[in-house]
Amino acid sequence: MIAQHLAVVGLGLIGGSVARAARAAGIAGQITGFDVDARQREQALELGVVDAAPDTVGPAVTGADLVVLAVPVLETGLALDTLRGALAPDAVLTDVGSTKSSVIAIVKHTFRELPPNFVPAHPIAGTEKTGVAASDAGLFRNRHVIITPHEQMSPAAAARVEALWEAFGATVERMTPEHHDEIFAATSHLPHVLSFTLVDMLARMSSSAELFNYAAGGFRDFTRIAGSSPKMWHDIVRANRSALVPLIDRYMVSLKQMRHAIATDDPIHVLEVFTRARNAREHYEADQQRRSAASEDGTGGGAA
Numbered sequence: 622m623i624a625q626h627l628a629v630v631g632l633g634l635i636g637g638s639v640a641r642a643a644r645a646a647g648i649a650g651q652i653t654g655f656d657v658d659a660r661q662r663e664q665a666l667e668l669g670v671v672d673a674a675p676d677t678v679g680p681a682v683t684g685a686d687l688v689v690l691a692v693p694v695l696e697t698g699l700a701l702d703t704l705r706g707a708l709a710p711d712a713v714l715t716d717v718g719s720t721k722s723s724v725i726a727i728v729k730h731t732f733r734e735l736p737p738n739f740v741p742a743h744p745i746a747g748t749e750k751t752g753v754a755a756s757d758a759g760l761f762r763n764r765h766v767i768i769t770p771h772e773q774m775s776p777a778a779a780a781r782v783e784a785l786w787e788a789f790g791a792t793v794e795r796m797t798p799e800h801h802d803e804i805f806a807a808t809s810h811l812p813h814v815l816s817f818t819l820v821d822m823l824a825r826m827s828s829s830a831e832l833f834n835y836a837a838g839g840f841r842d843f844t845r846i847a848g849s850s851p852k853m854w855h856d857i858v859r860a861n862r863s864a865l866v867p868l869i870d871r872y873m874v875s876l877k878q879m880r881h882a883i884a885t886d887d888p889i890h891v892l893e894v895f896t897r898a899r900n901a902r903e904h905y906e907a908d909q910q911r912r913s914a915a916s917e918d919g920t921g922g923g924a925a
Contacts, residue, residue, distance in 0.1 A: 622647075622650060623648040623649065623687065623781060623785050624643070624649045624781075624785070625651070626649070626650060626652075626684050626685045626686055627651070627653075627687050627688075627689070628653045628654070628655075628687070628688045628689070629652070629653070629689045629691060630656075630678060630689070630692060630700055631690065631691035631700070632654045632655070632656035632664075632670070632671070632691075633661065633691065633756075634747060634750060634751055634752065634755050635746070635747060635760075636689065636691030636692075636717070636753070636756075637654075637665060637756025638746075638758065638761065640652050640654055640665070640756070641670055641756050642759070642788075643785075643788075644758070646788040646789060648784075648788045652670075652671050652672050653671055653673045653674065653675070653681045654670065654671035654673075655674060655675060655681035656753075659676070661752060664752070664753050665753045670753055678700070678704045678707070679703070679707040682704050682707050682708055683707045683709075685708075686712055686713065687713045687715075687781065688712055688713070689717065690714065690718075691716070693853050693857075694719065694723060694856045695723075695859060697724055697727045698731055701727070711738065712738065713738045713781050714728075714736065714739045715739070715742050715785075716741060716742060717742060717743060717744055718743060719743060719809065719861075720805075720857060720860040720861040721741050721769040721798035721801045722802050723860035723861065724741060725741055728741075735772075735774070736773070739774070739778070740778050740781075740782040741768065741769045741771065743766065743767045743769070743801065744761055744764060744766045745766065747760070749846055749848035749849045750848075751849070759790070761791045762789065762790035762791070763790060763791075764790075764791050765792050765793075765794055766791045766792070767796060768783065768794070802861050802863075802864045803864050805861070806861050810865050813846050813847075813857075813858075816845075817851075819843070820844050820847040879894060882894075
């Protein structure tokens with residue numbers, strides 16, 4: 622058993638899925654949870670996601686030997702301020718935040734130094750749905766989880782967190798917080814900014830009703846992630862703005878080049894960009910299929 626008492630702070634999609642996965646895997650004796658939203662606490666109990674969901678965070682984490690922080694990244698400090706007094710000295714604390722440098726800085730500020738039992742982590746999983754009702758015990762199966770070590774991190778604490786995610790069927794990898802934030806600014810945070818911005822732009826046009834009425838599959842595919850939690854993504858882009866803003870600038874340069882090519886009827890530039898993009902996408906899809914097949918037959922398939 623990985624945790625005699627697992628506490629999950631933040632009972633949304635990810636936090637609820639952590640609790641469900643822990644129960645399904647049988648790796649936690651007791652599972653408690655807390656969320657500032659009373660309805661989420663009520664649903665977590667009704668659905669059997671947790672054994673108890675007190676209306677304050679202190680009782681939820683008291684006695685827990687493993688605490689998973691699953692709140693929006695900019696609420697990390699407030700959550701830590703409210704739970705630190707109830708946190709057992711030897712409890713392992715981990716998080717699921719999509720940015721790591723900012724979370725590590727907040728933890729260090731709260732505790733005055735980085736606790737050895739704090740293990741920063743980020744599961745690369747999720748959907749556009751929100752809330753504990755959308756949580757899924759299988760959400761992390763065959764997914765990657767990134768741990769971003771710090772100098773004070775205890776090897777034993779890291780091993781427990783790795784064991785937790787591996788019990789959920791995930792593959793655990795490590796990288797520096799800075800490298801993590803750069804990668805996910807490009808592959809996750811920027812696409813969300815683009816999707817939210819496009820949908821908002823179209824929604825504010827006078828012909829928006831007609832536009833959305835005739836939107837086809839390509840529009841749905843590209844804008845699906847605009848259905849994600851605005852609050853969560855608001856926090857993510859603010860927390861990772863130092864890595865995200867330069868990428869937005871770079872994208873704007875590329876977009877201006879494409880605009881110029883279209884406006885001046887430059888078919889060579891347009892075709893070159895479209896062809897390179899398709900080839901890159903096909904390479905990505907082939908690599909993902911290879912990794913998936915390797916994972917299913919047990920031959921591995923880590924990051925290239």
